Amino acid sequence: MLRVTNISKQFQSGDNVVKAVQDVRLSVPEGVFASIIGQSGSGKSTLLSLLGALDQPTAGSIVVDGSDIAKMSDNQLIRYRRDKIGYVFQAYNLIPNLSALENVMLPMELAGLSRGKRRLRAVELLEQVGLDATKHTRQPSRLSGGEQQRVAIARALANRPKLILADEPTGNLDSATGKIIVALLHDLAASEHTTIIAVTHDQQIAKQAALTFKLADGKLVQV
Numbered sequence: 001m002l003r004v005t006n007i008s009k010q011f012q013s014g015d016n017v018v019k020a021v022q023d024v025r026l027s028v029p030e031g032v033f034a035s036i037i038g039q040s041g042s043g044k045s046t047l048l049s050l051l052g053a054l055d056q057p058t059a060g061s062i063v064v065d066g067s068d069i070a071k072m073s074d075n076q077l078i079r080y081r082r083d084k085i086g087y088v089f090q091a092y093n094l095i096p097n098l099s100a101l102e103n104v105m106l107p108m109e110l111a112g113l114s115r116g117k118r119r120l121r122a123v124e125l126l127e128q129v130g131l132d133a134t135k136h137t138r139q140p141s142r143l144s145g146g147e148q149q150r151v152a153i154a155r156a157l158a159n160r161p162k163l164i165l166a167d168e169p170t171g172n173l174d175s176a177t178g179k180i181i182v183a184l185l186h187d188l189a190a191s192e193h194t195t196i197i198a199v200t201h202d203q204q205i206a207k208q209a210a211l212t213f214k215l216a217d218g219k220l221v222q223v
């Protein structure tokens, strides 16, 4: 479902050129849980932003679900990010002044779903990720880290994406909570047939992934 052919990304930093991603080629089949590992600075986050069309590669092509990201117009890119991809970040990135429920409803509003439908699906998703019903109306600051990440996962699933991209999703969680969150991602990938690519430092996550890609200095060194 995802095919990356020789992508590179360079950043200009003063007089220096930083080769954050170099000539990476990889494929991930549909419904698979894949992980990306590597030391800090090895290019993991950069690679993930390229896959999610949050940034553009300097060279190479990325084909997701049959479409080449580089050939999309700005409007197509907006739709691609909104409809095809769910993003999960280490810092959760929930909107602070919205409740858990409203955070999950937001992507569906952008996709044009009616208020009633948004609400219904958001409640269903929050149940699915195991957030207690009494907490649905709470703002993120009144939820634990693990609970916030559950909300972020529910939000990522809202528009039934084909692909979930998670950048160190357990990075701010204790190891027991991290395990639960990973199990949750696993179950979702299996039941919704969603492809998941997770950047991680966590050996446990990497071990559970069907496919693991290791980066060093921007290069893919091991699959």
Ligand SMILES: Nc1ncnc2c1ncn2[C@@H]1O[C@H](COP(=O)(O)OP(=O)(O)O)[C@@H](O)[C@H]1O
Pocket: 011, 012, 013, 018, 019, 020, 038, 039, 040, 041, 042, 043, 044, 045, 046, 047
């Ligand atoms: N916007 C940017 N401008 C300049 N350099 C960047 C930028 N983003 C990342 N880099 C550099 O690219 C390399 C890879 O970074 P990153 O993808 O964040 O690594 P990782 O997620 O594996 O820690 C690092 O050397 C980093 O400093």
Ligand SMILES: [Mg+2]
Pocket: 044, 045, 046
């Ligand atoms: Mg990173």
